[in-house]
Amino acid sequence: xxxxxxxxxxxxxxxxxxxxxxxxxxxxxxxxxxxxxxxxxxxxxxxxxxxxxxxxxxxxxxxxxxxxxxxxxxxxxxxxxxxxxxxxxxxxxxxxxxxxxxxxxxxxxxxxxxxxxxxxxxxxxxxxxxxxxxxxxxxxxxxxxxxxxxxxxxxxxxxxxxxxxxxxxxxxxxxxxxxxxxxxxxxxxxxxxxxxxxxxxxxxxxxxxxxxxxxxxxxxxxxxxxxxxxxxxxxxxxxxxxxxxxxxxxxxxxxxxxxxxxxxxxxxxxxxxxxxxxxxxxxxxxxxxxxxxxxxxxxxxxxxxxxxxx
Amino acid sequence: xxxxxxxxxxxxxxxxxxxxxxxxxxxxxxxxxxxxxxxxxxxxxxxxxxxxxxxxxxxxxxxxxxxxxxxxxxxxxxxxxxxxxxxxxxxxxxxxxxxxxxxxxxxxxxxxxxxxxxxxxxxxxxxxxxxxxxxxxxxxxxxxxxxxxxxxxxxxxxxxxxxxxxxxxxxxxxxxxxxxxxxxxxxxxxxxxxxxxxxxxxxxxxxxxxxxxxxxxxxxxxxxxxxxxxxxxxxxxxxxxxxxxxxxxxxxxxxxxxxxxxxxxxxxxxxxxxxxxxxxxxxxxxxxxxxxxxxx
Numbered sequence: 001x002x003x004x005x006x007x008x009x010x011x012x013x014x015x016x017x018x019x020x021x022x023x024x025x026x027x028x029x030x031x032x033x034x035x036x037x038x039x040x041x042x043x044x045x046x047x048x049x050x051x052x053x054x055x056x057x058x059x060x061x062x063x064x065x066x067x068x069x070x071x072x073x074x075x076x077x078x079x080x081x082x083x084x085x086x087x088x089x090x091x092x093x094x095x096x097x098x099x100x101x102x103x104x105x106x107x108x109x110x111x112x113x114x115x116x117x118x119x120x121x122x123x124x125x126x127x128x129x130x131x132x133x134x135x136x137x138x139x140x141x142x143x144x145x146x147x148x149x150x151x152x153x154x155x156x157x158x159x160x161x162x163x164x165x166x167x168x169x170x171x172x173x174x175x176x177x178x179x180x181x182x183x184x185x186x187x188x189x190x191x192x193x194x195x196x197x198x199x200x201x202x203x204x205x206x207x208x209x210x211x212x213x214x215x216x217x218x219x220x221x222x223x224x225x226x227x228x229x230x231x232x233x234x235x236x237x238x239x240x241x242x243x244x245x246x247x248x249x250x251x252x253x254x255x256x257x258x259x260x261x262x263x264x265x266x267x268x269x270x271x272x273x274x275x276x277x278x279x280x281x282x283x284x285x286x287x288x289x290x291x292x293x294x295x296x297x298x299x300x301x302x303x304x305x306x307x308x309x310x
Numbered sequence: 311x312x313x314x315x316x317x318x319x320x321x322x323x324x325x326x327x328x329x330x331x332x333x334x335x336x337x338x339x340x341x342x343x344x345x346x347x348x349x350x351x352x353x354x355x356x357x358x359x360x361x362x363x364x365x366x367x368x369x370x371x372x373x374x375x376x377x378x379x380x381x382x383x384x385x386x387x388x389x390x391x392x393x394x395x396x397x398x399x400x401x402x403x404x405x406x407x408x409x410x411x412x413x414x415x416x417x418x419x420x421x422x423x424x425x426x427x428x429x430x431x432x433x434x435x436x437x438x439x440x441x442x443x444x445x446x447x448x449x450x451x452x453x454x455x456x457x458x459x460x461x462x463x464x465x466x467x468x469x470x471x472x473x474x475x476x477x478x479x480x481x482x483x484x485x486x487x488x489x490x491x492x493x494x495x496x497x498x499x500x501x502x503x504x505x506x507x508x509x510x511x512x513x514x515x516x517x518x519x520x521x522x523x524x525x526x527x528x529x530x531x532x533x534x535x536x537x538x539x540x541x542x543x544x545x546x547x548x549x550x551x552x553x554x555x556x557x558x559x560x561x562x563x564x565x566x567x568x569x570x571x572x573x574x575x576x577x578x579x580x581x582x583x584x585x586x587x588x589x590x591x592x593x594x595x596x597x598x599x600x601x602x603x604x605x606x
Contacts, residue, residue, distance in 0.1 A: 020408075020413075020414060020415060020490065022489050022490035022491045023407075023408040023411065023414050023490050024408075025491075026404045026405075026407060026408050026490070026491075026494070027404065027405060027408050027420065029401055029404055029458075030401045030402070030404050030405035030458065030459050030464075031405075031420070031423075033401060033455075033458040033459060034423065034424060034427065034459065036440065036444075037437065037440065037456050037457060037458075038427040038431065038432070039423075039427075040432070040436075040440050041431065041432025041433065041436035041437045041439075041440055042430070042431070042432040042436070043432075043436075044432050044435075044436025044437075044439055044440065045432055045433070045436055047435070047436065047439070052439075054442075058439065103332065106325055106328060106329050106332075107329065109321070109322075109325050110325065110326065110329060111322060112326070115326065118333075119329055119330070119332075119333045121592055122333050122336055122337050123332070123333065123336055124592065125336070125340065125585075125588070126336060126340075128515050128519075128584050128585075128588060129519070129581060129584070130518070130519030130520075130521070130537055130540070130580070130581075131519065131521070132519075132521050132537050132540045132541050132544060132545065133540065133544070133577050133580065133581065135544070135545055136540070136544030136545060136573065136577060137339060137343060137577070139544065139545070140342075140343065140346075140573070140574070141339065146351070146354075146355070146566075146570065148342065148354075148355070148360075151355040155355075180335070180336065180339070184336060211315075211317055211318070211321075212317070212318055212321045213321070237429060244522070245521070245522045248522075249541065249545050263434075266433075266434060266435075267434065267526075270434060270435045270438070271434070271438070271526050276435050276438075276439065279434070279435045280433060280435040280436055283433030283434055283435060283436075284433060286433070287430055287431060287433055290429075290430075291429055291430050294429055
């Protein structure tokens with residue numbers, strides 16, 4: 001009795017899967033791509049615990065335990081690289097998370113529809129400019145020989161400043177050029193969230209005599225709070241990664257003291273010096289910390305707010 | 311609508327001015343580059359602000375168009391962007407559509423497989439080893455095939471399908487005997503032009519603007535995309551044949567001025583394709599398309 005029911009059930013399941021064969025066929029290519037370029041590299045992480053040699057391949061290379069990690073943790077630049085990474089990424093977080101929120105609220109308060117749409121459209125443009133050009137533009141503007149900022153400084157009788165070549169100024173130039181590029185685009189997700197707020201809430205508040213600032217505090221901000229929480233969690237999940245794309249372009253011998261971060265260090269060890277296993281260990285350490293931070297922040301969010309990633 | 315209180319008027323005016331200043335800060339550097347590319351570099355800083363081309367010249371553009379490296383990079387970038395974006399959009403649609411169907415079995419497991427990769431990855435070197443093993447390093451394919459699906463974009467697209475394709479429409483198509491493939495091609499995609507346009511923009515811009523993959527995977531100069539050539543010119547200050555052509559006889563200040571002109575002009579030229587597509591797609595940005603993305 002029971003077994004016939006089960007047989008019927010499994011037959012039914014098989015039929016349902018067969019019925020959806022086209023859907024599975026569609027998934028086939030994207031899933032294959034995901035496995036090859038996302039999951040096989042995750043398996044490849046084991047070379048961090050081996051001495052990888054292309055001749056032996058990932059599986060047959062000899063194990064070395066934590067040797068690469070020990071070498072990294074004991075290296076004399078270890079502390080500098082970590083401090084540089086955290087300095088830039090925490091600075092970016094501290095400015096880059098709140099600014100789009102403030103700007104989105106300001107956009108939302110604009111009453112002139114045409115003005116609003118023009119400024120929003122302009123603010124998105126830098127997001128579509130390549131990082132090579134952004135860095136090129138930073139150089140146009142900050143170059144001590146013929147940059148516009150230094151020309152202005154000289155015009156007003158000051159002495160030119162080498163912005164990029166100075167380890168002290170490098171984090172500022174890096175972070176604020178990043179803000180220039182991404183702040184406008186960053187408002188989009190909040191603008192989308194705000195478009196879901198019913199207008200009659202504002203009207204009711206107005207009739208009761210609420211000021212604009214009160215409306216922002218009591219209606220707008222609570223409505224976008226879930227979005228703020230999610231964006232903040234996601235941002236903290238990359239606290240150890242300062243993307244090498246931009247740092248590599250801005251790095252030079254003069255600013256190395258503050259511009260050498262984990263990712264550029266990993267790039268140099270791995271790609272330039274072909275120390276695959278060591279570089280992979282650095283990358284794994286980096287990813288692991290990110291993942292743990294993301295997990296903890298998410299736990300924290302689960303506890304103290306209603307929104308969280310999972 | 312209502313009588314504005316005085317406080318509100320002050321607030322409005324203040325807000326408009328602040329937003330205006332912000333917009334100028336975003337816009338001016340872009341305008342500056344355009345003006346500077348049309349100016350004689352020796353006169354750009356005659357006054358503090360450059361508000362219009364000063365000492366109008368097209369010399370920089372002439373040099374850029376005479377430069378074989380830039381043409382080659384442009385051609386390669388067009389190929390990588392067109393093919394790569396096609397792969398991206400097709401693969402993303404193929405993943406997003408089944409996952410948008412609530413009756414799709416295994417939906418949750420597959421979604422988890424995808425989203426996990428947003429938070430954890432193998433990293434630079436293991437990925438490099440995979441591409442090396444596939445034998446695509448230093449070929450054009452390494453610029454086209456890997457990274458076919460961005461999970462973030464896939465989720466945006468999936469959410470769009472869920473919110474914009476009425477279930478009744480799918481059901482009636484099934485009753486008429488359509489298969490899932492026919493449903494996707496004949497019912498879903500025709501209703502999804504906005505999201506496809508946005509995806510083409512996102513992926514296309516990413517392909518066009520990226521330099522890092524090309525830098526680590528390509529060593530054959532003939533395969534270099536535009537961004538790598540740009541990097542040589544803008545960041546490393548190497549002009550290759552661009553600067554050497556007809557630069558032998560002129561004096562030092564003229565050479566450096568010419569170099570500046572080339573830099574400004576090449577920035578403008580390489581941004582044109584992106585800025586051409588931008589207005590076409592930007593009107594879709596705010597239609598709530600992004601909102602789905604936050605519910606991973």
